[in-house]
Amino acid sequence: MKRKEKAEGRPNHERWLITYADLITLLLIFFVVMYSISMVDAKKFEQVAASLMSALTGRGPEILDYPGPSIIEGMSGEQLQMETIRQQLQEYIDQNNLGSNIQLYQQERGLVISLSDTVLFESGRAELTPQAQDIMRKVGVSLAPINNYIRIEGHTDNLPINNAQFPSNWELSAMRATNVLRFLVREAGLNPARLSESGYGEYRPIADNNSEAGRALNRRVDIVIMKSEHAVVEPH
Incomplete structure (x- = not known):
């Protein structure tokens, strides 16, 4: 007696749902990662997600229809540049x-590069020492690739100075900053x-001038790499 041939199974017309679900999951992961590594406007993010979903599923418009700048507008390289400088100098x-x-x-x-006067100048003087020149060359190499506005600020302690070259600490601090700039x-x-x-x-101390340790901290030159939003108007 012949065995009955095994009946063919019914075709599964819903297998595409598995692939579709995998695709949706991957898209969700992609957007979560993109959102986590950038500061993205929430409304724009939703619009981009909807647009991409429409393009993939064939439903709705396939292009972004909102006006305004690109979604990558906020992904400036400025922070990365400053961090690179910081790492190089550190x-x-x-x-x-x-x-x-x-x-x-x-x-x-x-970003502030704060240099003690002891590695830059002799006491009461404004000429860069040989060690200071080596340091400034390294600083200059790190600063060369960027286009940010840079301020060089001289500071002293509160012990008075009064000689033919520097009638007060104003002149000493200004000349030290000028020599670094030059x-x-x-x-x-x-x-x-x-x-x-x-x-x-x-007049802008960072420590107490009543101790030698505090005065040593106050005698410094600060090189400030300004953020782009402060290139014209600086905070007070």
Whole structure:
């Protein structure tokens, strides 16, 4: 007696749903990753997601129909550039044991390279020492690739100085900042149009001037790499 041939199974017309579900899952992961690595406007994000979904599914318009700038507008390389500079200089500081004399930190206005006067000048003088020139060459190499506005700010402690060259700490702090600026232009080739200097004397201390340790912290030159939004108008 012949066995009955096995009946063919009914075709599954819904297999495409599995592939479709996988595609939707991958799209969701993609957008979550994109959102996590950039500051994206929520409304624009939803519009882009809807547009891409429409293009893939064939339903609705396939192009973005909202006016305005690109979604990648906020993905500026400025923060990456500043972080690269910070890492380069921090490596140099660590390799040369300069951690007690050079500090790197972020302010609202930008990245600050704060250099103690002991690695730049002799006491009461404004000429860069040979060690200071080596340091400034390294700083100049790191600053050369960027186009940000750069301020160079001289500071002193509150001990008075009064001689033929420097009647007060105003002149000393200003001349120190000027000499740093001139070196960066002359030796590092930085564009002078994006550099400026200021001398603040003893009037912007970061530590107590009642101790030698505090006064040492106040005697410094700060090189400030300004964020682009502060290129014209600086915060007070």
